[in-house]
Amino acid sequence: MSETDRLHSTLSSVFGLTAFRGAQDAIIRHVTDGGNCLVLMPTGGGKSLCYQLPALLRDGCGIVVSPLIALMRDQVAGLVEAGVNAAVLNSTLSYQEASEVERRLIAGDLDLLYVAPERLLNPRCLSLLEQARIALFAIDEAHCVSQWGHDFRPEYIGLSVLAERFPDVPRVALTATADALTRQEIVERLSLDHAPQFVSSFDRPNIRYEIVDKKNAVGQLKTFIAERHAGDAGIIYCLSRAKVEDVARALQDAGIAALPYHAGLDAGVRARHQDRFINEDGVVIVATVAFGMGIDKPDVRYVAHLDLPKSIEAYYQETGRAGRDGKPSAAWMAYGLQDIVQQRRMIDDSDASDSFKRVSAQKLDALVGLAETVNCRRARLLSYFGETFASENCGNCDNCLTPPRVRDGKILAQKLLSCVYRTGQRFGAMHVFDVLVGRLTEKVQQFGHDKLSVFGIGRELNEKQWRVVLRQLIAMGHLHADSEAYGALRLTESARGVLRGETEVRLREEAEGARNRTIRAKSRRGELAPASPGQSKTDAVLYTALKAWRTETAKKRGVPAYVVLHDSTIDGIAAARPATLTELRGVAGIGDRKLEHYGTELMEVINAHRAEP
Incomplete structure (x- = not known):
């Protein structure tokens, strides 16, 4: 041979x-x-x-x-x-x-x-x-x-x-x-x-990428699950153990089968929660980033982040745990200004070398750029790994499905940067917003900032809208939130070009509610994800019967269901409806030993549903 x-x-x-x-x-x-x-x-x-x-x-x-x-x-x-x-x-x-x-x-x-x-x-x-x-x-x-x-x-x-x-x-x-x-x-x-x-290509075309403005993260998450992934297996990542526990309880109260997972739990509890996630359908794990590496569960339908990861590599690795079987899946993240400040503080407070901190900050900046981009997220993600995406529209990320409105933001940027500069680059976002919109707080009066020329020059936007502008200017590198000075905003070298009118600034207009409604409507109509092979009514009945057989067999053998047969193999059997063991052997995923172990039982399940309409 x-x-x-x-x-x-x-x-x-x-x-x-x-x-x-x-x-x-x-x-x-x-x-x-x-x-x-x-x-x-x-x-x-x-x-x-x-x-x-x-x-x-x-x-x-x-x-x-x-x-x-x-x-x-x-x-x-x-x-x-x-x-x-x-x-x-x-x-x-x-x-x-x-x-x-x-x-x-x-x-x-x-x-x-x-x-x-x-x-x-x-x-x-x-x-x-x-x-x-x-x-x-x-x-x-x-x-x-x-x-x-x-x-x-x-x-x-x-x-x-x-x-x-x-x-x-x-x-x-x-x-x-x-x-x-x-x-x-x-x-x-x-x-x-x-x-x-x-x-190989880093592209995961079956994963839909979506990043939303963080407002009420847990409420947004519950809506996302209820409207698009009810009954699906999912992984939800949080930065702290306390938040993991809080989110898991909130989901449980909403009737979702959610379990916490973090290093502070007893090892036996962690093992039981992981086993339930692997072996049962529709279980949701709320975890710190320690969870998921090596979990070969193919039917995780979504990965959600309630806190910003530390880099694009981490984001890609964690979101990659969704849809390992190639079926339509989602990577959803709620993100806000505080996430950037928190991650920068973690970098600055670490004991790492200056060079490591510098690289870590650059990696965080790249992730913030992905979160704030108005263009295709998939193209931005792949370009980070040195890969060029063939199209400007992937058709399966939020920016491509519902393109954000973009406007000339030079004047707004100049107002915000000027306000940061005139107040001495010593204050955090809240105080700068107070000055911008002309809010006469005790602190504003204490420092005499109500007498500045920038006091009230930004009344055309409310605080929430200015927060969106600020986040984008940070993502563009024109501002830096100094974690060592309690989040004090400081201008970077590139801000000079903006203030002089030499640098173009294009800002995304915040219309998150409308975008979310559009995406939810498309999701309900089945328009969001790449088409997957359809099943006839008879196939669906057989598919359900095969999954029930697999669940029972996995319990008897004490192994995860996907170790017995992957979903893709069950899909193949349901589509082919083999009439003989030889035909069953031709289905992808059925090798000699699988045929020997399960062939007769599988044919019994198939034959029991062959005559059903």
């Missing part, structure tokens, strides 16, 4: 697939031939196949380094279901269980072994690996090795030892999110200097 035939035979028999996606073919052949590489592929793009298949094709055991216990557990469960000899080696195992895994590794009885980085770097584990035959090393979540990445983990730095102690074993580093700076550090730390980089 030729290498190509062997490759496709394994792809079909183990994974139930007939073709590769994107760069998978090239990556798998390169690694199988013993090459090192860096793989950047979006969540749901098929990264795991890029090391799982080569590990099966090469002699020895593939070692997968991952910081995520949940990912290890679910991927190993899925591989075992597919007939692969896979195991984990992490802190959840007892001494006896770990010893048995180590015995199987030395005996050559494993195809894939998932190891936590701190476990792998233990001298005993490294010695164990030197006694075994290793097919490859896969470093998953490789952005964790970079201090510039959004989820830096110190234990990852030690992975440079792999190139030193196992120079002849291929290394493949994989991540869904890395800008140019992060990629370069991955390459340096993992000694991938001369290795090819396979960079």
